[in-house]
Amino acid sequence: MQVKRKLEILADAAKYDASCASSGTERRNSRDGKGIGSTTGTGICHSYAPDGRCISLLKILLTNFCVYDCVYCVNRVSSNVPRARFSIDEVVQLTLAFYRRNYIEGLFLSSGIIQSPDYTMEQVVEVARILREEHGFRGYIHLKTIPDADPDLLARAGRYADRLSINIELPTAASLSALAPEKDGAAIRISMARLRERIDAGKDKTVSGKRPPKFSPGGQSTQMIVGADASDDRTILSTSADLYGRYRLRRVYYSAFSPIPDASPALPLQSPPLVREHRLYQADWLMRFYGFESHEIITGEQGMLALDMDPKTAWALQNRAMFPVDLNRAPKSTLLRVPGLGVRNVQRILAARRVRAVRLDDLVHMRAPINRMLPFIQLPDHHPGATLDAASLPVRLKDTHAAPQQLGLFI
Amino acid sequence: MQPRSSWDCSSRALMHNIYLKDETDIEGWRAAARRLIAHGITPQEVDWYVGPARDAAVQADFFAMADDATNLPAAPSSIVDQENNAGIAPPNIFAGQPGIPAEGRSLMVPRQFVELVRSVILHCAPERFGLLYRVLWRLQQERGLMRLAGDADVARLNAMTKAVRRDMHKMTAFVRFREAMVEGRPRYLAWFEPEHHIMAAIAPFFIGRFAAMDWTIMSPRMGMRWDGNMLHFLPGGKPGALPAEDAGEALWMSYYRHIFNPARLKLKAMQKEMPKKYWHNLPEAELITSLIAGAGMRTQAMLERAPEPPRRKVIGYQRKPRRPDIAGGNE
Known part of the structure; x- marks a missing residue:
């Protein structure tokens, strides 16, 4: 051969x-x-x-x-x-x-x-x-x-x-x-x-x-x-x-x-669905780099991760009492739990706030995913107010990219 | 971009045109920036160019002019800098501030900035020289500036350095050598089109990896050849001078076709990491369209196919008892 x-x-x-x-x-x-x-x-x-x-x-x-x-x-x-x-x-x-x-x-x-x-x-x-x-x-x-x-x-x-x-x-x-x-x-x-x-x-x-x-x-x-x-x-x-x-x-x-x-x-x-694999990788990352325990991450029914949003957002929605997080005061371990905030941006916020208060504009310039973050954070020029507790928040935060892409796969 | 006149009457400001030797002239930038700061010349007063001076009036070396006091604006406060033999008055920004250095002393330059300069200078955007100077200028007063990732200037620098690093990384990934026998010795030739000015900066990677090979990488702006002992920079070239594809490349194409799993198309994930702009230099990219087109049918066929009994005789495998040395493991 x-x-x-x-x-x-x-x-x-x-x-x-x-x-x-x-x-x-x-x-x-x-x-x-x-x-x-x-x-x-x-x-x-x-x-x-x-x-x-x-x-x-x-x-x-x-x-x-x-x-x-x-x-x-x-x-x-x-x-x-x-x-x-x-x-x-x-x-x-x-x-x-x-x-x-x-x-x-x-x-x-x-x-x-x-x-x-x-x-x-x-x-x-x-x-x-x-x-x-x-x-x-x-x-x-x-x-x-x-x-x-x-x-x-x-x-x-x-x-x-x-x-x-x-x-x-x-x-x-x-x-x-x-x-x-x-x-x-x-x-x-x-x-x-x-x-x-x-x-x-x-x-x-x-x-x-x-x-x-x-x-x-x-x-x-x-x-x-x-x-x-x-x-x-x-x-x-x-x-x-x-x-x-x-x-x-x-x-x-x-x-x-x-x-x-x-x-x-x-x-x-x-x-x-391939998105299940993707959610497991996200959850795996949360355990290794974001200080989450494996038992905390499961928020969906029957021991499953939600497919329609990332596991950190899903966790935050079930723990709204812990939010909003003040980005200028919260310890690192809390910042890591903010939806949309990655390890790198957490480090940047920690460095920046030693020099001066971090404001909304800073997050824009850092290209952080603002829309996902805003309901969960507090800044000198931002407070989520009622949006954090709004019943419509989960719908707003659904991941619109992941699900439809999967549906077309096995046609 | 047209060089502005050195005398810009509309803004009544004296413009200083700096001409750098080439696109990655870090020494030239550093020397100029150092002296501009020492003379208190604000970022708005400087234009940066690459290549020989184009305006006869400013043909002379900028610093020859700079050291000629008549050509520099007199600072209103007229505090004479002891260090400056030319007797040039430093500008207001340094006035009365101990520790702000003049020429010859060290500037306020945090380590992160020095590192950023090294990579940002390789970026293709013409405004990089001015942006770097503006940040250097601001650093003289805003000591914590480099820690402010949310500052617009710092964010822009970070984005530029990220783009340069990505370009370098993608070059290490996507250069594809073809082999040609020249005088009985294999030579490896590649064509690559980096976005930024990274050829010289990436050379150590290829030398460290392929030191025993004779290789050449050509690009539109410049080329480089490693002959096994020395690196030679060559003028830029044109694509098409590569040897024809051969059996080695055919094997790679086979591998690409068969490592692909048609039951899991993830086109976005692929294109995010391997954008189309690289495809024309990747031999395997010509397979992508047909692989995608055939994936649905191949998957459907796998799903619909009725299970078949094994065509070979299957002898049940008898697991041997676990080895005593493993059974005594430390679990």
Whole structure:
């Protein structure tokens, strides 16, 4: 089979993994003229597909042959999709060729399980080793790790990779055993805990001040499929909160289950609206950067996030007694809870009000989303008055962009 | 924009025309701004130009004139600045204010401003030089100015620096090299059209990443070539001098086609990050229209297709008992 055909099959097989991040790792370059590549702090998205997703890394599977039969997965053993397998050298050469042309930041390599978890993991690690050691590749490498593989193999993976990930797949252990019978939820979490230990150890300086060998400097991440089981948003977010807290994950990716070729009859026919995925990401951000607890964020019925407005606005509407917030006096933690006010503008307000009072004009110049903010804030030249308590406020604050765009999707 | 006469009778003000060496002449701007401040010349009295002076009357170096006391307005208060050997009276704004420096001493320049100058100077808007000078002028009195993100001038500077950084970031993302063999050695060639004057500023990124390669990036205003050891700046060029697309690019096109998930169209999200103005230099962009057009039918086909039994023999996978070393994990 030609490399081009393999690439088609194995990119098709890889696209349901949402992550394409090339951020968060150490900074490197190849200014010394040896090898090739560099990394930046924030990562670079080299292209975007019409599905709105960033293309930063060459995201492929080593093979989509797989002995597992996970119901939601396009590569499950019982699916009739075409199969292919790259040789290790083919992946290495493709990565380098794409990198030299500035198409990508690096490689995100995953694989179906063939023969055994150990055998598969060994192959994946070998690709990374050859790139690093034989070609001096200093770009980004993200390896999907197989939780059942030998811990020594995971340790080797962490030496070459910038980021490691193990997919939690589903929000609850019950869903996992129903939909992914071969996967072991406890083993997934145990492996995450092991990775965390090694990642933490790679960051600490030893007593003698020596740097330990680096280990996955970009940390670890995971992915959860949304809408393939009946879990509500409350369950999803509390699982995320638990994962962030317990294993110090850099990111939890949410992947709205979408129609796949040759889907299993055991899957729900209806895929969740994409806007649900979007709201989960917003809620995730609120937990990580805005000081919200997972249980506060759910304001909709039946444990779900409201689809027609962002979760911060929805929260504010249910907690109107806490508003209006005086932008010139409120502490940072309160400013972060004002709808429309992002982390950056909060910092700007804090800096500005040490010099003089912040007024409405300042917000206009800062290009803050004034209309969303005004009902909730107080300034020397603005008070929301009755608008804050008006019964019509929720209607006014509905997100008119998100919903209609979704309706047209599956026509 | 026509240079204003150095004597603008209508406003009865003396206009000072500053001619900078080139679009990113940060040293020239800094030297001029420093001396303008020292002489108390208000932002309204200065016009900034790039290139050689066009008005014969002001051909002479501005500062030669500036140091000639006859050419500068006498400040009414006539407080003579000790530092100024030319005996020029500083303007009212500095009068009686200790700590306001004259030429040769350090200006009131917060670190954030210095950083902003470095990126704002790369912006394409002609008013950037004047805006920077106005903010520098205001900083001499308004010490907290840089912290006021809501101030109109500061907000404009912030917006300009954001635009420049975005342009630089997009250049690191969207440059696409094509490969050509020249005398048995691969050379990598790209055409890119940055919006702002960022070519020299972005060069270190490409050197740090592709130091062992021989690469050239051309743009309308200037080009640059890294030969593996040295960076050479070249005059601007025209598109179309690139090698033809080849097998390497065809593989990239295949990848783009197949990493796309037709069941989730999000065109706004795509265009927000990859605006159409970049498309004509991105080989994969020519696929976008057909991918969008086919997405609905492909998704419908997936939804309507009746599940099929596996065509291959599926042997149930037996999970081995959890390894003892994993079972003893630390959960």
